[in-house]
Ligand SMILES: NC(=O)C1=CN([C@@H]2O[C@H](COP(=O)(O)OP(=O)(O)OC[C@H]3O[C@@H](n4cnc5c(N)ncnc54)[C@H](O)[C@@H]3O)[C@@H](O)[C@H]2O)C=CC1
């Protein structure tokens with residue numbers, strides 16, 4: 001099939017590349033000229049495991065191309081995917097300007113080249129957006145077209161795997177013609193028997209928010225359980241195992257930590273909360289989720305204050321991990337941004353390392369953070385001479401260090417672990433002061 005992808009961010013580039021890999025001819029358009037130039041030169045502009053290999057193959061086989069020309073993309077496509085940003089506006093409402101501006105331009109192009117095409121919205125958008133996109137296009141043309149909602153459920157860091165083997169594909173359309181085209185496109189991805197679920201556009205749009213809000217709530221619930229564990233002397237790891245084996249609850253997304261971050265959970269929870277409010281419904285549980293997550297992000301700083309008292313100010317603290325989760329260079333809404341800001345404001349000096357996200361962190365961090373941080377070239381260089389270490393991201397290389405290194409390299413082996421990476425007994429044996437999330441402190 002002939003596919004056009006508008007917007008080559010995490011979603012657009014991964015979708016376009018995977019569609020090309022499954023035998024379609026894909027053209028991707030972006031307004032960012034530098035990014036397009038890079039991709040034309042064979043360079044993948046984001047860090048995403050496994051993407052390079054599929055990208056190189058699709059380019060070599062001439063099924064994937066890049067342009068800044070929307071008109072050319074339109075002419076060369078039967079199905080056009082919108083993979084555009086939908087950032088939060090000032091009041092938490094999703095900003096639809098990127099999507100609606102492009103819909104407006106598509107209206108002109110349908111008028112100029114009057115062939116049936118399907119416009120698919122893959123961005124995460126409020127309920128009713130498919131109608132708005134349809135209205136924008138129809139205002140400019142009498143050409144027959146369909147607008148479909150097709151939310152994306154990939155996770156950064158596992159995006160290619162998630163896209164290639166989705167647990168389900170959700171398609172929102174009431175047009176049989178469009179549904180048939182979407183099924184043909186997605187069939188190669190669900191050969192193992194996972195469903196393509198066809199529904200109306202509004203339900204499909206809400207499904208995406210419901211999924212993200214449910215997952216954010218699940219994580220937040222566990223963070224609150226962790227906070228109780230700390231107060232009653234229980235261990236959240238044991239509680240997690242105890243409840244996760246109940247198949248009604250499930251084992252995944254039960255890891256307590258320093259709050260959820262990323263470009264999606266924070267903005268999507270805000271957006272659905274806002275939509276509910278607009279319709280006169282107070283979505284109370286999500287109000288709590290947002291509040292708990294805000295405080296959870298800096299809970300580790302509170303633990304440091306409690307441990308050190310006023311002497312925290314003069315300390316030098318190492319930071320392991322800056323990205324919002326492992327296997328990505330994405331720093332959006334990462335807990336590290338809030339932790340380094342809070343420590344910077346207290347006048348704490350920091351030494352930080354991340355395998356992929358140092359450059360993106362530099363672009364997003366606050367002045368208070370940046371004025372107090374130096375960056376290290378590797379994991380162990382951070383430890384050299386610091387008074388304490390804060391772990392913000394569970395990169396694999398942080399999981400299995402020689403625990404004796406903490407004692408050898410740090411001024412004092414004091415660890416504040418926001419991701420519960422180490423076994424309490426091993427930490428105790430190694431003589432480390434170890435303060436984690438929802439578990440008893442060791443040697444503290
Ligand atoms: N990042 C993720 O893991 C996921 C994101 N989503 C949703 O997908 C949407 C896109 O997210 P990301 O890919 O992360 O965004 P992104 O910010 O990484 O990429 C968006 C791209 O669109 C381009 N763009 C902006 N205006 C354009 C225009 N007029 N024409 C062509 N290109 C234009 C930008 O230059 C950028 O390259 C959002 O609604 C997001 O909520 C959904 C599932 C997963």
Ligand SMILES: O=C(O)[C@H]1O[C@H](OP(=O)(O)OP(=O)(O)OC[C@H]2O[C@@H](n3ccc(=O)[nH]c3=O)[C@H](O)[C@@H]2O)[C@H](O)[C@@H](O)[C@@H]1O
Nearest residue numbers: 152153154155156219253254255257260261262264324325
């Ligand atoms: O809409 C989106 O953009 C995507 O949002 C999330 O994907 P992503 O943000 O890439 O990453 P997750 O793996 O979901 O992690 C999100 C945050 O939750 C945190 N988390 C996750 C799981 C857990 O058990 N505990 C926990 O604190 C992570 O550290 C991270 O900060 C969803 O998992 C995807 O299905 C969805 O498509």
